[in-house]
Amino acid sequence: MPKFVQVIADAIVNAAIEVLGTQVRVAILAYLAENGPATRGQIVKAISPIGVTTVQSSLVVLVKHGAVTADPPEAKSGQRVQYTHNPQRVAELHAALGAAVHVASK
Numbered sequence: 001m002p003k004f005v006q007v008i009a010d011a012i013v014n015a016a017i018e019v020l021g022t023q024v025r026v027a028i029l030a031y032l033a034e035n036g037p038a039t040r041g042q043i044v045k046a047i048s049p050i051g052v053t054t055v056q057s058s059l060v061v062l063v064k065h066g067a068v069t070a071d072p073p074e075a076k077s078g079q080r081v082q083y084t085h086n087p088q089r090v091a092e093l094h095a096a097l098g099a100a101v102h103v104a105s106k
């Protein structure tokens with residue numbers, strides 16, 4: 001049996017579910033929205049006891065879907081990356097998810 005069954009064909013709704021569907025990703029978005037750009041280490045410290053690996057994998061998903069931007073975008077080993085919340089994209093994803101479940105977004 002597959003691990004993931006995609007029942008909604010709309011790409012933005014699927015992106016919204018992937019971005020907003022976990023407590024860790026929502027916590028990262030909330031932290032960045034309130035505190036501004038931060039490194040992975042700062043995010044880990046702020047939302048502990050979540051580990052580095054979990055935060056890193058969540059950041060990859062958030063960047064992939066545009067909810068967070070990374071500077072520099074393609075970091076080389078040893079570079080410190082600053083992650084920034086993208087409120088416009090998060091609002092788009094939130095609205096798409098709300099529409100998919102027939103809830104009016106405010």
